[in-house]
Amino acid sequence: QVQLVESGGGLVxxxxxxxxxCAASGSFFLISVMGWxxxxxGKQRELVATITRGGNTNYQDSVKGRFAISRDNAxxxxxxxxxxxxxxxxxxxxxxxxxQPGSREYWGQGTQVSVSS
Numbered sequence: 001q002v003q004l005v006e007s008g009g010g011l012v013x014x015x016x017x018x019x020x021x022c023a024a025s026g027s028f029f030l031i032s033v034m035g036w037x038x039x040x041x042g043k044q045r046e047l048v049a050t051i052t053r054g055g056n057t058n059y060q061d062s063v064k065g066r067f068a069i070s071r072d073n074a075x076x077x078x079x080x081x082x083x084x085x086x087x088x089x090x091x092x093x094x095x096x097x098x099x100q101p102g103s104r105e106y107w108g109q110g111t112q113v114s115v116s117s
Contacts, residue, residue, distance in 0.1 A: 002026040002106040004095045009111030016115070017083045022095030022108055024076040032098045034071055034078035038091035038113075045094065049080065063089075085115045 008020040024031050035050030049059045049069040057069055068081040078095065095108035 002028050002031070002097060002099050002104070004097055004106055004108035006093070006095045006108040006111040009093060009113045011114045011116065012085055013117050014086060014115055016085050017081070018085065018113060019082070020080040020093055020095075020111060020113075022078045022097075024097055024106075028099040030100050031073075031076050032100050032103070033096075034098075035096045036069065036078070036080045037094045037096055038089075039094065039110075040088075040091040043091075048093070050096075051078065082113070085113075087115045089113060090115050 002024055003026045004022055004024055006022045008018060010018060012018055032053050033050055036048040037045050038048050039045040047060055048063055049067060051057045051069045051071050053073060066084045071078040091113060092110040093113050094110045097106050
């Protein structure tokens with residue numbers, strides 16, 4: 001069983017920055033892919049960015065060049081640095097991770113990010 005605890009959300013003005021963190025804990029051999037998804041009111045949850053254990057990254061087109069995902073394998077923690085934030089980035093951001101063996105998927109509880117003047 002894996003627990004994912006997120007932190008770092010909040011309210012920021014357009015053009016501002018936030019850094020989200022997500023730490024995995026519990027009983028597992030290793031965490032393979034980690035990522036961030038977001039869910040805005042009235043919309044489906046969508047992928048923001050993912051990162052493999054080896055550091056390969058994937059981003060949604062709308063955040064490329066503004067967001068950066070990274071991870072610390074020793075701490076089983078994934079980060080999302082969000083720069084040049086826009087009002088359309090407002091959403092609940094969820095941490096996602098897969099544990100091995102078995103590719104079991106886990107979700108965090110979500111953290112609110114609000115971009116508004």
